[in-house]
Amino acid sequence: xxxxxxxxxxxxxxxxxxxxxxxxxxxxxxxxxxxxxxxxxxxxxxxxxxxxxxxxxxxxxxxxxxxxxxxxxxxxxxxxxxxxxxxxxxxxxxxxxxxxxxxxxxxxxxxxxxxxxxxxxxxxxxxxxxxxxxxxxxxxxxxxxxxxxxxxxxx
Numbered sequence: 650x651x652x653x654x655x656x657x658x659x660x661x662x663x664x665x666x667x668x669x670x671x672x673x674x675x676x677x678x679x680x681x682x683x684x685x686x687x688x689x690x691x692x693x694x695x696x697x698x699x700x701x702x703x704x705x706x707x708x709x710x711x712x713x714x715x716x717x718x719x720x721x722x723x724x725x726x727x728x729x730x731x732x733x734x735x736x737x738x739x740x741x742x743x744x745x746x747x748x749x750x751x752x753x754x755x756x757x758x759x760x761x762x763x764x765x766x767x768x769x770x771x772x773x774x775x776x777x778x779x780x781x782x783x784x785x786x787x788x789x790x791x792x793x794x795x796x797x798x799x800x801x802x803x804x
Contacts, residue, residue: 652736655772656722663723670790676728682743683728683801688720689793699794701785702755710749710757710794714764717797721765722772725801732803740804742769742779748796751785758783765797 656663666675669686677684690697690713697713699705705713722736729735747762749755762783769777789796 652739652772659771661719661722663726664720666724666727667720675724676731678728678732678803681740681803683725683732683803685721685724685728685799685801687746687748687796687798688717688724689790690714690717690795691720691793692716696791696793697795698792700750700752701757701761701794702752705794707757707760710761711764713795714747714761714797715768716764717795718765718768721797721799722769725799728801729803734803738804739773739776739801741802742773742777743800743802744780744782745769746798747781747783748786748789749783750787750789750792750794753787755785758785761795762797 669675673686675686701710726736729738745765747765749758749761751758762781766781
């Protein structure tokens with residue numbers, strides 16, 4: 650089954666690439682690697698504001714991280730297209746790096762980040778198994794609850 654069939658089966662429509670909010674580009678390709686800039690969680694098209702351990706639960710953060718994964722996949726699809734490829738040409742999801750806006754005592758950043766990792770695994774299967782880091786941070790741009798970046802390899 651193609652990646653696009655899996656997305657359709659899950660009812661996921663990939664969004665267009667977001668316009669960068671600062672001095673950066675949404676993705677860069679070097680060799681066969683594609684580096685996606687950090688994407689913040691959005692809800693109804695606006696930054697999903699919150700702090701884990703204060704105004705949000707782990708389960709809510711996990712849903713936000715899943716939403717970020719969908720946005721990342723939209724950007725990855727655009728990066729693939731720019732390279733003359735499709736999501737079916739992704740050889741490996743190499744790494745996910747997650748920043749979780751959280752209190753000093755919150756320790757479940759890894760569980761929040763599972764929202765992204767689990768969706769990527771569901772869509773890409775073994776190709777989606779990736780290295781990962783999940784950090785707790787004091788604040789994120791626009792007060793977003795989660796920001797995630799991704800590195801992928803094309804065949």
